[in-house]
Amino acid sequence: MAKGEMTITLDEREWTKIQILLSEYSEIDQNRIIKSALAKGGQDLKTAGQSNLSQTDKGTGSGQLKKSFTIRKRNSKKKGSFTLVGFKRGPSYKEHGGSFAHLPDRGTKKRSYITKTGKEHYTGSISANAPNTGSEFWTNAVETEGPRALNTIVEAIYDALIEINNRNCN
Numbered sequence: 001m002a003k004g005e006m007t008i009t010l011d012e013r014e015w016t017k018i019q020i021l022l023s024e025y026s027e028i029d030q031n032r033i034i035k036s037a038l039a040k041g042g043q044d045l046k047t048a049g050q051s052n053l054s055q056t057d058k059g060t061g062s063g064q065l066k067k068s069f070t071i072r073k074r075n076s077k078k079k080g081s082f083t084l085v086g087f088k089r090g091p092s093y094k095e096h097g098g099s100f101a102h103l104p105d106r107g108t109k110k111r112s113y114i115t116k117t118g119k120e121h122y123t124g125s126i127s128a129n130a131p132n133t134g135s136e137f138w139t140n141a142v143e144t145e146g147p148r149a150l151n152t153i154v155e156a157i158y159d160a161l162i163e164i165n166n167r168n169c170n
Contacts, residue, residue, distance in 0.1 A: 034081045038083040068088045
């Protein structure tokens with residue numbers, strides 16, 4: 001994982017096998033099949049993340065963070081095919097609540113500051129009872145549902161190929 005990203009990759013042998021099967025089809029069909037499969041796998045991760053978030057006690061289970069989950073599919077010759085599953089981020093909290101997704105996921109330390117009168121003012125942490133620990137709703141979703149999402153992608157590709165073959169044979 002580079003720079004804190006959570007990346008899930010398909011086994012190279014499986015990908016080679018899929019590429020051989022896809023090579024028989026036009027590039028338009030290949031792109032359609034791959035995008036559709038990536039969307040199905042991404043949806044599995046998105047659903048798991050939203051479910052995990054709803055089960056946390058951090059008070060973030062409904063609202064802007066839950067609404068900010070998104071799936072972006074990419075299929076280009078230079079970068080290959082991939083799907084980004086995560087959070088919408090933007091300049092306004094009201095529009096995109098995903099900018100702070102890392103805080104309930106990973107937690108924050110106890111924060112306080114000294115006022116002008118010399119008193120310490122405690123501003124809290126994400127988890128008051130256990131600072132530096134978050135709910136790890138997203139981390140757990142990627143770790144537990146990642147392999148299942150890859151299987152969904154592979155199955156969706158095979159199903160699409162079977163569907164095209166059946167359509168062409170009839």
